[in-house]
Amino acid sequence: MSRTGTPGRVPGEPPGERPEQHGGSTGGTTARRARPGARNRLRRPGGRPPLALALPAALAVAFLLVPLAGVLAGTPWTGLPERLTRPAVLEALTLSLAVSGWALLLSLVLGVPLAWLLARVRFPGRSLVRVLVMLPMVLPPTVAGVALLQGYGRQGLLGGRLEAWTGLSLPFSTAGAVVAAAFVSLPFLVISLEGALSGLHPRYEETAASLGAPPLRVFATVTLPMVAPGLLAGAALCWARALGEFGATITFAGNLPGTTQTLPLQVYLLLQDDPEGATAVSLLLLAIATAVLIALRGRWLTGRRPAASPAGVDHSAPPPGADGGTRTPADGGTEAGTDGGTPSAPEPNPGPEPSPGPAPEPSPPAAPDGGLPLTAEVTGSTRVSLGVPAGTTVAVVGPNGAGKTTLLRALLGLTPRARAERLFLGDRDVSALPPHRRGVAWVPQDGALFPHLSALANTAYGARAQGVSRADARREAQRWLDRLGVGGLAHRRPGELSGGQAQRVALARALAAHPRLLLLDEPLAALDQTTRAAVRHTLRTHLAGFPGVCLIVTHDPVEAVSLAGRVLVLEEGRAVQYAAPPEVSRHPRSPWVARMLGRNAWPGTTAAADGGGAAGVLHLDGGGRLVAADPLPPAGSRVLAVVGPEAVSLHTRRPSGSPRNVWRGTVREIGAQGGRLRVLIDAEPDVVAEITPQAAADLSLGEGSPVWVGVKATEVTFVTL
Ligand SMILES: Nc1ncnc2c1ncn2[C@@H]1O[C@H](COP(=O)(O)OP(=O)(O)OP(=O)(O)O)[C@@H](O)[C@H]1O
Numbered sequence: 001m002s003r004t005g006t007p008g009r010v011p012g013e014p015p016g017e018r019p020e021q022h023g024g025s026t027g028g029t030t031a032r033r034a035r036p037g038a039r040n041r042l043r044r045p046g047g048r049p050p051l052a053l054a055l056p057a058a059l060a061v062a063f064l065l066v067p068l069a070g071v072l073a074g075t076p077w078t079g080l081p082e083r084l085t086r087p088a089v090l091e092a093l094t095l096s097l098a099v100s101g102w103a104l105l106l107s108l109v110l111g112v113p114l115a116w117l118l119a120r121v122r123f124p125g126r127s128l129v130r131v132l133v134m135l136p137m138v139l140p141p142t143v144a145g146v147a148l149l150q151g152y153g154r155q156g157l158l159g160g161r162l163e164a165w166t167g168l169s170l171p172f173s174t175a176g177a178v179v180a181a182a183f184v185s186l187p188f189l190v191i192s193l194e195g196a197l198s199g200l201h202p203r204y205e206e207t208a209a210s211l212g213a214p215p216l217r218v219f220a221t222v223t224l225p226m227v228a229p230g231l232l233a234g235a236a237l238c239w240a241r242a243l244g245e246f247g248a249t250i251t252f253a254g255n256l257p258g259t260t261q262t263l264p265l266q267v268y269l270l271l272q273d274d275p276e277g278a279t280a281v282s283l284l285l286l287a288i289a290t291a292v293l294i295a296l297r298g299r300w301l302t303g304r305r306p307a308a309s310p311a312g313v314d315h316s317a318p319p320p321g322a323d324g325g326t327r328t329p330a331d332g333g334t335e336a337g338t339d340g341g342t343p344s345a346p347e348p349n350p351g352p353e354p355s356p357g358p359a360p361e362p363s364p365p366a367a368p369d370g371g372l373p374l375t376a377e378v379t380g381s382t383r384v385s386l387g388v389p390a391g392t393t394v395a396v397v398g399p400n401g402a403g404k405t406t407l408l409r410a411l412l413g414l415t416p417r418a419r420a421e422r423l424f425l426g427d428r429d430v431s432a433l434p435p436h437r438r439g440v441a442w443v444p445q446d447g448a449l450f451p452h453l454s455a456l457a458n459t460a461y462g463a464r465a466q467g468v469s470r471a472d473a474r475r476e477a478q479r480w481l482d483r484l485g486v487g488g489l490a491h492r493r494p495g496e497l498s499g500g501q502a503q504r505v506a507l508a509r510a511l512a513a514h515p516r517l518l519l520l521d522e523p524l525a526a527l528d529q530t531t532r533a534a535v536r537h538t539l540r541t542h543l544a545g546f547p548g549v550c551l552i553v554t555h556d557p558v559e560a561v562s563l564a565g566r567v568l569v570l571e572e573g574r575a576v577q578y579a580a581p582p583e584v585s586r587h588p589r590s591p592w593v594a595r596m597l598g599r600n601a602w603p604g605t606t607a608a609a610d611g612g613g614a615a616g617v618l619h620l621d622g623g624g625r626l627v628a629a630d631p632l633p634p635a636g637s638r639v640l641a642v643v644g645p646e647a648v649s650l651h652t653r654r655p656s657g658s659p660r661n662v663w664r665g666t667v668r669e670i671g672a673q674g675g676r677l678r679v680l681i682d683a684e685p686d687v688v689a690e691i692t693p694q695a696a697a698d699l700s701l702g703e704g705s706p707v708w709v710g711v712k713a714t715e716v717t718f719v720t721l
Pocket of ligand 1: 381398399400401402403404405406407
């Protein structure tokens with residue numbers, strides 16, 4: 001994940017919105033000089049819009065306003081309270097509220113699952129179902145009434161049977177009025193909620209499942225709360241539409257006082273004998289509808305604004321060395337049969353590893369053998385066989401699209417594109433289990449903390465989902481938050497946490513769920529350099545006590561080397577290397593991983609040794625040749641030549657000394673790397689050199705400078721491809 005910005009732009013300022021600044025302009029340039037903020041003002045809603053748009057817009061407002069103003073003007077204000085409290089009006093109002101309330105309830109019971117289905121499940125005929133849902137919105141209400149009669153009337157498709165089974169006759173009954181109101185108002189709820197659900201990224205629900213929550217619990221505790229604004233808006237619109245329903249009701253349920261005569265129907269009746277009374281009741285309906293819309297606009301439609309995050313720096317990071325012992329990369333590399341570069345076949349359980357640090361408190365439950373090794377056979381678009389000893393952290397690296405996330409999702413059981421045919425966590429085969437029963441916890445890239453829950457409730461989520469009492473779950477969650485240095489933030493919502501703090505809470509939440517396998521997808525990607533170092537330290541410390549296997553997807557070589565005991569390199573959905581970090585660093589098996597680690601890597605084909613005493617010559621794919629001191633495979637073999645950037649020497653003139661490999665190039669770019677400079681050189685082959693700033697100054701190097709490149713034959717190492 002990369003974050004880019006436009007140089008020189010004010011944070012938060014949209015591109016192109018910056019006022020022009022002409023330094024030192026005189027005379028004729030003055031007229032063109034933009035006043036600061038002038039363009040912003042022009043674009044503000046208060047700016048003067050073109051007349052051709054403003055005029056029809058104003059007419060539209062007037063068009064809508066005149067009838068409403070007419071109601072206000074025609075209302076008999078003096079006798080209004082008396083008119084609105086007449087028994088017939090009160091009866092109709094009570095009936096309207098009851099009918100619209102029941103219609104809302106019916107719409108919620110039927111509409112919420114339907115909206116979820118439309119938003120989350122791809123099934124044949126989904127578009128047709130969507131059309132069906134919307135149809136009552138565009139159907140003339142009397143036609144809707146006729147359709148209801150044909151469906152649920154006494155002579156209708158279902159009505160007769162319904163009456164025979166339940167004794168309930170819908171036409172000309174209050175229940176019929178409810179059905180008519182629900183028929184026309186249901187679409188408002190479904191459409192609004194489906195929109196909200198579609199906007200909710202599934203990773204929240206997937207994360208909840210990975211913490212052990214079954215689907216219904218995920219729906220109730222994550223999905224519904226997170227779409228609450230959309231649900232409330234849809235419910236309010238649905239209710240308001242049901243309250244104002246007229247045509248379908250009168251056609252299907254008739255106009256029976258006290259039974260089906262709701263307020264809109266009474267307005268219709270009053271209009272014939274008492275127009276002023278009709279206007280007064282209309283005003284009542286108008287006031288109710290307006291109140292609903294104002295409530296929608298003010299509270300529900302705008303949603304709650306998340307609290308501003310403090311600066312991205314995590315001030316709660318403990319100083320390095322503040323916690324107990326850490327697991328060094330080498331600690332994880334004790335499994336048998338996995339050295340040598342290629343991904344291993346699944347290994348038998350090699351047994352527990354010695355714990356390098358103090359035992360964590362609280363500690364996840366250990367398997368009977370004390371550890372939880374991983375054995376996995378993943379097939380599909382990503383194909384990997386893994387045998388990883390308990391307590392090992394594996395860095396999963398590879399170029400974009402290599403299949404890293406797909407591998408994680410396959411282990412979670414969340415993607416149809418790849419699946420874990422065999423997945424043993426400890427001695428337990430979980431490959432046939434649904435995601436919430438696998439014991440595989442997942443921390444997605446952004447942590448996916450549930451925004452409606454505090455840090456404490458987030459952390460307690462897994463234990464609650466697994467049946468632990470609220471008090472116990474919260475107590476343990478607080479301990480985990482304390483351990484990760486964010487205990488003081490337990491009451492805060494995710495929107496009130498910095499990136500680093502949120503990452504720690506996400507990690508605490510995953511660990512508190514007592515997973516048997518932990519999957520971290522680029523856990524540090526969103527953090528700045530300072531926070532990243534602190535969180536990396538915390539992560540290493542707490543992974544040290546984890547008895548299971550942890551897979552960390554990363555694009556950062558420092559992360560891979562410092563956090564992991566093993567590195568799994570994926571390319572095009574296949575594992576190309578699985579080894580300890582020093583081995584991957586010394587003998588990278590692909591140009592990509594070599595370059596990720598900052599080394600020069602050139603694929604090529606071996607040729608017969610030249611006559612100069614060197615052991616081998618390599619013709620490089622991109623042009624050029626390389627001489628190596630070490631013996632090479634037979635001529636015609638495919639190999640990858642690897643040279644560290646520190647082993648490349650740069651010269652202004654052709655070197656006459658020892659290097660056997662010398663070629664010319666041009667400096668493309670010079671960048672700082674710690675206290676040294678990395679120089680990228682366009683040549684055949686392209687090369688990266690690492691030199692001191694003093695050497696660069698001595699050579700007068702700058703971008704575009706011609707240089708000679710030298711590499712000693714003894715510095716060239718080979719990996720057979
Ligand atoms: N939902 C999907 N449907 C079809 N193809 C997909 C889907 N998701 C990912 N892919 C494809 O699967 C391949 C692997 O994707 P994946 O997300 O696992 O890569 P990755 O290694 O995690 O990449 P990155 O480093 O960019 O996150 C890519 O070619 C991608 O285009």
